Amino acid sequence: MSTDAQSGEDAGPEPETAESEGPTMPTPQTETPNYDGEFDAIIVGAGLAGSAAALTLAREDKDVIMLERGNSPGTKNVFGGIMFTPRIRELTDFDDAPKERFVAEKTFSMLSEEGDATEISMQPGAWKEEPHNDSWMVLRGNFDEWFAEQAVEAGATLITETTVTDLVREDGAIAGVETDRPDGQLHAPTVVLAEGANSLVSEGAGLADPQHREDVAVSAKEVRKYDRETIEDRFHLTDEEGAAIHYFGDGAVGDAVGGGFIYTNKRTLSIGVVYSIEDAVHDERTPDEVLDEFKSHPAVAPLIKGGRMIEYSAHAIPEGGPEAMPDLVHDGAVITGDAAGLVLNNGLHLEGTNMAVESGFQAGKAVADALAAGRTDARALADYEDALADSYVMDNLNHYGWFLDTAAEDREFLFDDLPKALADAETEYFRMDDDSKTRHTKSARKRVVSAMGGYLGAAKKAWKYRKLFR
């Protein structure tokens, strides 16, 4: 990326004599070879999508460079907690990956503001067997570093502490990137944008429109450290088993569209809240205050009390679904992962990691094919978009694209009324007094039906949410 003058033979008198730290460690900027035009593909961001693309391209014998703005892959990344691994397990020696625990138990919990909780919990035996339904708690610092290493071992070049600031165009087509390094222009026939939720490069270059705030969620999260035994006792876990708990209702994040979560790692818990930015600006509490209230809920506090906060983090999540996605393919460039809006949230499935890896993999394949064919215009790269369209990625996003808007319309019912109505119904149904169970049942039913808006309202809601189960 630097000029020949800095790295070539005529670099001037040699300052490193006896006092230098050794001959092999010049400063990064003067060490940087001239990479301009040396690569077939530039990957913007060494996160899940970027490393998947780099790994795939390197295995196709393409010269590929990853530009990462953090000082190591993963240091700028935040997620809730589950890595879904169907593709990454195929791409790597996944046994070696730094993992925390597999998801042995999944719980959905509805919290009322008054302190009630209604939970459904599942631990199918199949999840305890390999490959554990491809669902692992990980921590992104070491996981993303490991994944990027797999790409480097396959032949990719990784440059850190380098931020891509813009795209370079030639004759209208994308032909490289601009970085914040001195003489930081880098040309290559293809660019894979894997820059994450804050897709400044794609937006700045006019490849993506800024998202609306209804379509983006803010998340605040704490990682807290405990004894391993404390975690295993509290959540009834052994060995590598882990628990994933998702919380909804106004006891979790008020009447905002969103929820809370707890994921068990080996010796830490990831505890957080996620809710739409549109709701956050109308809430008088800031996200850290919402997180504190969630932690104090009577159903949550006993699980997370004590311990020591070892990291606080926050990030935005693009949740706009297929309608908010940018065009994925451009002349000389493709967009992947969070930058492409590949996040699924339908209340039950909260996925992004799998689609980031899948999109990086499919992008890598399409770019390799296009390079082999000697053409890198949008038509030549279209296989990437087609592959996603034919895969679970677009199928799922299209199928559930309606969910968050519908949930926003029904927020009062879903997040305010339902958690309390269910708790009241449970209280009635299991009541111990002089009345008969028929009366208790009738009273319980009344609570739920009334919250639903009568039988007609219940039927309408069942119709509206039917697609969650088909």
Next chain:
Amino acid sequence: MSAQPSTPDVEQPSIEDRLYTVKYEDPGDSHLDVELPGICEEKCVTYDCVSVCPANVWREEEDEGVPTIAYENCLECGSCRWACSHGNVVWEYPENGSGVSYKYG
């Protein structure tokens, strides 16, 4: 909450304590700004940047002018970019890998 006195106390850290857990390298200059101060002063009454910020970067001033920007608190979540309904937030990445470095993420 309803009367549930048995609920254990949990730590409610201050923002300062929260940020203390995050490794940070100061880029020297703010990577955040407002596009047009006049929009904050004349048009904005809601200060959505302040409401959405999980790190107390954006702070409303008493004179209701341009918010103070404590950029060194920034967790680079990006929420203020979308929150501002006037599109008045200037948000860039801190240069050369400076800013936050998450260890766990």
